[in-house]
């Protein structure tokens with residue numbers, strides 16, 4: 001469901017290293033625009049000269065908090081939300097990736113609340129658990145966590 005949006009093992013990101021976890025976007029070879037979520041069909045940059053190819057590229061592992069909020073509504077896809085399950089509020093973070101010139105949305109890592117965040121704070125992308133199926137399959141997603149903060 002979110003296959004191809006990131007690479008790396010979510011479990012590795014919990015030991016203080018980045019674990020090799022990266023969001024995956026695509027970069028246009030003609031204008032160098034980067035897209036996330038990945039765009040594989042055509043370049044959406046209106047100023048693109050055209051003729052480029054979209055190649056998969058890992059995004060920066062670190063960024064800066066651009067905005068954040070505590071989510072009191074159910075998140076959109078690809079987040080799994082059982083309408084019959086009790087809803088647990090979460091923290092949604094918008095993170096600016098300077099190198100790519102874009103803002104990426106994601107949930108804060110478990111245990112990170114709005115009181116732990118500030119605009120401009122450096123955060124890193126880490127793997128997280130999206131959902132666990134009854135058969136034991138674990139679906140992973142990405143979370144943002146302040147750099148240098150132990151969980």
Ligand SMILES: [Zn+2]
Nearest residue numbers: 028031043048
């Ligand atoms: Zn382009």
